[in-house]
Amino acid sequence: VNRPLSIDMLLRVAKAGSRALRSSFARCATEHKRWIRTETAPEGEITEGDPLGTGIKEADPLVIVSAYTNVDTLAHQPRGKSAHFGFYVYKMNTTTGGLTLASVCPGVDNPAFSRYHPSKDVLYTATESILENGVVVTYKVHSDTGKLEEVHRQDAGGASTCYLTVDRNEENMLFVNYWDSTLGTFPLNIDGTPEDKVKLIETKFDASDAVAKRPKPAQTGEKKHDANDPETAAERQTSAHAHSIVLDPYLGTVAYVPDLGQDCIHQYYLDQKTGALDHRGKIPADTVKGPLGPRYIDFHKKLNVAYVINEMSCGVAVFQFDPTAIEEIKAGGNRHSLEQIQTISTVPEGFPSIYNTAAGFALILLADSSLCPTEVISSSPSSSSSAAAAASSRGSSSIISVRGSHRRRSGV
Numbered sequence: 001v002n003r004p005l006s007i008d009m010l011l012r013v014a015k016a017g018s019r020a021l022r023s024s025f026a027r028c029a030t031e032h033k034r035w036i037r038t039e040t041a042p043e044g045e046i047t048e049g050d051p052l053g054t055g056i057k058e059a060d061p062l063v064i065v066s067a068y069t070n071v072d073t074l075a076h077q078p079r080g081k082s083a084h085f086g087f088y089v090y091k092m093n094t095t096t097g098g099l100t101l102a103s104v105c106p107g108v109d110n111p112a113f114s115r116y117h118p119s120k121d122v123l124y125t126a127t128e129s130i131l132e133n134g135v136v137v138t139y140k141v142h143s144d145t146g147k148l149e150e151v152h153r154q155d156a157g158g159a160s161t162c163y164l165t166v167d168r169n170e171e172n173m174l175f176v177n178y179w180d181s182t183l184g185t186f187p188l189n190i191d192g193t194p195e196d197k198v199k200l201i202e203t204k205f206d207a208s209d210a211v212a213k214r215p216k217p218a219q220t221g222e223k224k225h226d227a228n229d230p231e232t233a234a235e236r237q238t239s240a241h242a243h244s245i246v247l248d249p250y251l252g253t254v255a256y257v258p259d260l261g262q263d264c265i266h267q268y269y270l271d272q273k274t275g276a277l278d279h280r281g282k283i284p285a286d287t288v289k290g291p292l293g294p295r296y297i298d299f300h301k302k303l304n305v306a307y308v309i310n311e312m313s314c315g316v317a318v319f320q321f322d323p324t325a326i327e328e329i330k331a332g333g334n335r336h337s338l339e340q341i342q343t344i345s346t347v348p349e350g351f352p353s354i355y356n357t358a359a360g361f362a363l364i365l366l367a368d369s370s371l372c373p374t375e376v377i378s379s380s381p382s383s384s385s386s387a388a389a390a391a392s393s394r395g396s397s398s399i400i401s402v403r404g405s406h407r408r409r410s411g412v
Contacts, residue, residue: 060091062146063099066111066125073110073129075160075179086111086125089146102146108137115164116141122192123148126161130179134161136186138193152193157200158182163244168252172275174245176257181240183257183268185275199275228357233291233312237261249299250323253330254337258285258294258308265294265308267337269329280334286310286317288343298363306338309346309361314353316361318342 067083068074087105092098112128121141127134138152158177165174166188173194176183184200241260247270248254255277257266264282271278285294285308293312299305304321318341325337346358 060093062102062141062143063090063092064088064114064123064148065090066114068110068112068128070109070129073131075130087148089148091146103148105139105148107150111137112161113163115166117192118166118170120192124164124166124173126156126164126175128160128162128178130159133158134177136161136164136173136175136194154186154194154196154198157184157198165245165247165255167247167270167272169272171272172270174247174255174270174277176242176245178241178243178260181242181259181261183242183245183277185270185277187275197275199277201277201279228312228354233293236293236312237263237291242266243295244297246297246299248321248326248337250321250326251330254280254326256297256306256338258297260293260295260311263290263292263294263310265297265338267329267334280329281336283319283336283338284340286313286315286343287340288313288315293357295358296360298361300363307361307363309358311357311359312353314346314356314358316344316346316358318344 065088066086067088068078069082069084069086071078071082085104085106086108088101089103089105090099091102093100108125108127110128111125114123114125116123121143123139123141125137125139127137134156136154136156137150138154139148140151141148156175156177158180160177160179161175162178163176166172167174170192171188172185173188174183174185180202182200182202184198186198187195189195237260239261243258243260246256248256253270253272255268255270257268258264259266259282262282263285265285266282267280268277269280270276285292291312292310292315294308294317295311297306297308299321300307304323306319306321308317308319309315310317319338320341322337322339325333325335328335329337347353347356
């Protein structure tokens with residue numbers, strides 16, 4: 001058990017009648033012949049420690065995987081079935097890349113987004129459901145065993161809580177609720193645990209309150225938010241849907257909130273002392289024809305450039321970031337701090353976007369930061385030339401990468 005099992009070995013074990021654990025294996029990084037190992041057992045049987053007795057090392061880094069436990073209460077319909085546990089914690093062998101299950105974490109429903117504290121062994125997760133308010137659950141992480149110890153629960157005041165951000169001073173947690181399009185903050189104690197003092201506001205929108213529009217769980221065969229046809233897109237934009245909240249990299253005082261329902265990026269000024277958020281205008285998520293459906297925004301690590309991924313238009317909008325506008329917003333102004341300079345598709349030319357939705361991206365800082373994404377290729381995101389990678393919300397099999405070229409040091 002201290003090394004990856006081959007398929008032949010797995011079959012021999014199965015034929016021998018060993019069914020105490022059901023093992024599934026997924027090959028990753030084929031050229032290096034690495035394997036990921038996942039062990040599952042009846043619910044409650046494995047909760048912590050080293051279930052296979054493999055002698056994992058305390059110094060091995062943790063890989064924490066969250067899973068939906070009740071897909072019937074989601075706005076979309078993921079592929080696959082509900083998981084037994086909300087979290088599966090693995091130890092990674094940094095020599096082989098292998099993952100060994102160290103613990104599982106019951107007692108949390110649909111952990112949709114997690115955030116690790118910048119300086120403490122504390123993990124926050126937000127739960128997702130369209131039928132009830134989300135909850136921000138705080139865990140103490142035991143790095144030696146991989147156990148997640150719950151220490152606090154905080155009602156987020158809205159449905160489908162989907163994003164968490166810790167401010168620069170580590171004094172406030174910012175969050176958004178997708179279904180209600182509400183957002184807010186609560187203060188953090190010195191040990192990283194939240195205080196029960198939520199400041200909640202509603203995203204600016206010219207429509208009736210989204211709370212009254214909460215539907216019942218979708219029945220079998222009923223359309224959910226996993227399609228990208230015009231009818232579904234129009235229905236998804238009948239109200240505002242705040243999808244994430246990210247602070248500017250300059251002063252950390254302007255919060256950007258992509259709004260899938262309004263095709264814009266909201267600007268909010270964060271008062272770091274009180275945790276209050278004040279709306280300071282909104283920026284179009286792209287100049288191309290909508291619907292766009294912005295989900296996430298991220299900033300280049302070295303350049304004044306921001307990237308926004310638009311789910312329904314399957315594109316990445318690139319913006320020039322203006323730090324001087326942040327100074328004006330701090331002083332009470334509302335000038336736009338982002339100016340669009342580029343749009344790039346996340347699917348190949350001619351590919352019908354009705355069969356795809358763009359779910360997210362990751363910025364990878366290479367040795368040569370002048371790489372500019374210019375071409376989309378259908379491949380694994382492990383290509384050494386990739387400067388950015390985008391993922392489809394239709395499953396991991398749809399991952400694509402954006403190939404970089406040496407053009408100019410501009411971040412576009």
